[in-house]
Amino acid sequence: MTQIDVRVIQPRDRHALILGTFDNLEPGDSFELVNDHAPMPLYYQFLHERTGLFAWDSLEEGPEVWRVRITHT
DSSP, rough: OEEGGGGSSHHHHHHHHHHHHHHTTOTOOOOEEESOOHHHHHHHHHHHHHHTTTTEEEEEEEOOOOOEEEEEE
């Protein structure tokens, strides 16, 4: 599984990279997102822009690292 650690990416570039990665997944494929804060704004963006197309599984919830598996359903 691909892992995207956005802690090393400029904040302005993060969502575009994550959404682009997601859009290139085949149904059933997933990637792991690593972040330094709860990625709730991203989750709401997925809810709004990718409704019914994804699964969001929290793997680790801080306080220093958040990890989420995002799957194209």
